[in-house]
Amino acid sequence: MTHNTITIDGQEVPFEVGQTIMDAALAAKVYIPHLCHYPGLTPHGNCRLCSIEIGKKSVAACTTPAVAGQQISSNTPAINAARKSITQMLFIEGNHICPSCEKSGNCKLQAMGYFLGMLDEHFPQFYQRRKIDASHADIVLDRDRCILCDLCVRASREVDGKNVFAIAGRGTEAHLIVNSSSGKLVDSNLEVDDLAANICPVGAILKKSQGYDVPIGERIYDQHTISEIGLQESIAKESKSDDN
Amino acid sequence: MNQSISNNPDSKSVHLLHRLYALQQQHLCISSESMQQVANEFCLPVSQVTAVVEFYTFFSRGPCGRYHLLLSNCTSCGYLVGGENFLLQFTQALDVSPGETRSDGLVSLGETSCIGMCDHGSAMLVNGMPLILHNADRVNHIAQLINAKTSLADWPAEWFQVHESVNKKGLLLNQNFIPGLSLKNTLAQGANEMLETILASGLRGRGGAGFSTGQKWQFCRQAEGAGHYVVCNADEGEPGTFKDRLLLRQHAESMLEGMTLCAFIIGAERGFIYLRGEYRFLLSDLQTVLAAYRRAGLLGQRILGKEDFDFDIEIVVGAGAYICGEESALIESLEGKPGIPRIRPPFPVTHGYLNQPTVVNNVETFVAAAHIAVHGSAWFKTMGTTQSAGSKILSVSGDCELPGVYEYPFGVSVQQVLQDCQASDAQAVQIGGPAGVLIGKQDFDRQIAFEDLSTGGSFMVFGVHRDLLTINRNFASFFAHESCGFCTPCRVGTQLLKNNLDKIAEGRGTRQDIVEIKRLSELIQRYSHCGLGHTAAHHVIDGLQRFPQVFEENLTQQSFMSPFDLDKTLEEARQITQRDDAAAHLK
Ligand SMILES: Cc1cc2nc3c(=O)[nH]c(=O)nc-3n(C[C@H](O)[C@H](O)[C@H](O)COP(=O)(O)O)c2cc1C
Ligand code: SF4
Ligand code: SF4
Secondary structure (H helix, E strand, O other): OOOOEEEEEEEEEEOOOEEEHHHHHHOOOOOOOOOOOOOOOOOOOOOOOOOHHHHHEEEOOOOOOOOOEEEEEEEOHHHEEEEEHHHHHHHHHOOOOOOOOOOOOOOHHHHHHHHOOOOOOOOHHHHOOEEEEOOOOEEEHHHHHHOOOOOHHHHHHHHOOOOOOEEEHHHHHHHEEOOOOOOOOHHOOOOOOHHHHHHOOOOEEEOOOOOOOOOOOOOOHHHHHHHHHHHHHHHHHOOOOOOO | OOOOOOOOOOHOOOOOOHHHHHHHHHHHOOOOOHHHHHHHHHOHHHHHHHHHHHHHOOOOOOOOOOOEEEEOOOOOOOOOOOOOHHHHHHHHOOOOOOOEEOOOEEEEEEEEEEOOHHHOOOOEEEEEEEEEEOOHHHHHHHHHHOOOOOOOHHOOOOHHHOOOEEEOOOOOOOOOOOOOHHHHHHHHHHHHHHHHHHHHHHOOOOOOOOEEEEHHHHHHOOOOOOOOOEEEEEOOOOOOOOHHHHHHHHHHHHHHHHHHHHHHHOOOEEEEEOOOHHHHHHHHHHHHHHHHHHHHHOOOOOOHHHOOOEEEEEEEEEEEEOHHHHHHHHHHOOOOOOOOOOOOOOOOOOHHHOOEEEEEEEHHHHHHHHHHHOOOHHHHHHEOOOOEEEEEEEEEEEEEOOOOOEEOOOOOOOOHHHHHOOOOOOOEEEEEEOOOEEEEHHHHHOOEOOOOOOOOOEEEEEEEEOOOOHHHHHHHHHHHHOOOOOOOOHHHHHHHHHHHHHHHHOOOHHHHHHHHHHHHHHHHHHHHHOOOHOOOOOHHHHHHHHHHHHHOOOOOOOOOOOOHHHHHHHHHHHHOOOOOOOOHOOO
């Protein structure tokens, strides 16, 4: 394998040919904020939180191949300000009432808000009306909180081999749909142990009867930053692929 | 990767979009049962069929009326042009609200983005056919015909007459095109030589971005793949553009030959014309030309008798989505999916249709290529500038006496075009459509060329009487409506931008809102995934820079205004409680 390097915020980062900038950065323990990226799934590039700069150009780190010699800026005030705005956009687009959400403390959107120093939602709320699907015995789908990251779609297709979810509709009408003739989860083959049922970064896909097993204050992002967890996920994935 | 789950459109004789169109025609909607049935027929997940139905404007899950009226909301062929409000007039004359179907199921009314009728003034699609609205009398006449259930065939034919006003011919439109000659030349010269000719001509893409056509073909030819494809982009979705409509109607032969000689150079056996759904009325004539070409041995197997030169073209008709003009979204649509732009690189030249090497070019680009194959590269370069060889065909519309198609050598000044179309009181021109550039008088001496003002063909004139803020709001709604919804900055940002401009137009904007609009525009432009987002805020940035007074005049002096009108939000409560007294208002 050929080793090359790129430079992220002045730090040299090695990469293997075929890796994206995100892959290389995470492997070198350089955190680049992200919500729609998950190690091992095909990158999608929809959330744009991983926007970085190469020269004057802004690109998504998760979909841009690493090329030797790239000079990359990531952790700069301007880029982080844009990331904060993007996070705020995701908040106001859906209906995120954190204090009453089961996912609070385990939610990556919320954790991203903490990480980027987001103190308010800034933009006016959209107050969209979205449908809840509680038809499944073990899993509930609350579209109010869906950020359209597509992780459940890819996890189901690529890892579970099932294709339970898809995103339909254009623009702000985009919404998550279920691949069953009734469009309901109960008629899909989703199961609690599927990656798709566990990967949702926010409280849109939740397992029933587990919401308060871990008390508030002891949850993931009550104790860790999203950057720590983001790097851990990548290490976990790497050791897993080494096992194989 | 997902090829195993998603379909291989190649194995289907009917295209998914065409199957769905037939269902929409037959049932006036596409029900859940129909979607399940189509999913079974095409061996697709029902979620993919649903995602396609919900993506395109011309498919609907709920029932449309037997007469389905879609009024263009473009600034040149929209329902507000000429001081009328045709949408309101229809609402009253037919007793149906926009976006709804009348309870008797007879008629439904809605808006749609530019339908490419800008040289005709206000126009609409009735059951997919373009109709020129003309005046309020016609609206009433239409309402009568609908209420009397008169068949469209019995409506006055002149309402449907789409005229091609070619007001100025140039390098291409002046030529008398002899069918087959460009292909004979190509065969005589050989693929290498003809590619050299195209390269030497300096031809650049006419769809807007201006990439070197010869280079694109060269990259595609060099790319390895199981098959190569040629795609003609006839989506013409940029508001204010209708020059491809003329080319498709009157110059289809040269377009087909351009595609065919491209196929010969890159080694393709199949090609597609992706025709925008709004141009479905051109379909049968195009099919006729294709059939004639096949009969003449200029298309199909062993073209001009040459062994191994097999190439044929299919037409795929879109279903109402501006984003499908973006080449990778177009390819997704060709593959029977929602038009979501792909991650680029890889580019279509190496990974296009079915992930195979694919050339996507605009209609006019193929027309130009065929003429270059006949007349040579030197001929082409006699016109234009050093960086922009040849001519550009413009669609001129808006506030001028002579809207229509104009062909100029590249390098022509805006002033010259304004003079020729008799626009005597222009205060501004939008060049390249809402995604392009808004300029004022101080820039009228600038040139139409890739190195200065680049345009895919749209040239919209705004006279002094036009309120430019209304124009900006119109464009902002356009992008919010056409954003594919894939990435956050564009999906949410275009909607926020629209809301912000609406606030200013309502007289509720503050100085802080201007700061906010600038910041938002930069975010959308810089951080979006594709060209739609990258250009969606240009018009606002240009407006603020070149016409700041338009915004300033509307600002309130107050330092803060809530994003919503508090009194207005109480309207629903007032209706429920049937109150309208002073105490039920906040003002
Ligand atoms: C949002 C968007 C819409 C577009 N619409 C069109 C279109 O309607 N017609 C077109 O030819 N090109 C359109 N393009 C440009 C195409 O992506 C592509 O560059 C072009 O078809 C290449 O052909 P050319 O090199 O001959 O111009 C669009 C691009 C974007 C980003
Ligand atoms: S449900 Fe969750 S995982 Fe799926 S798209 Fe929405 S936010 Fe992403
Ligand atoms: S920029 Fe807009 S149109 Fe392009 S991918 Fe993003 S949401 Fe879709």
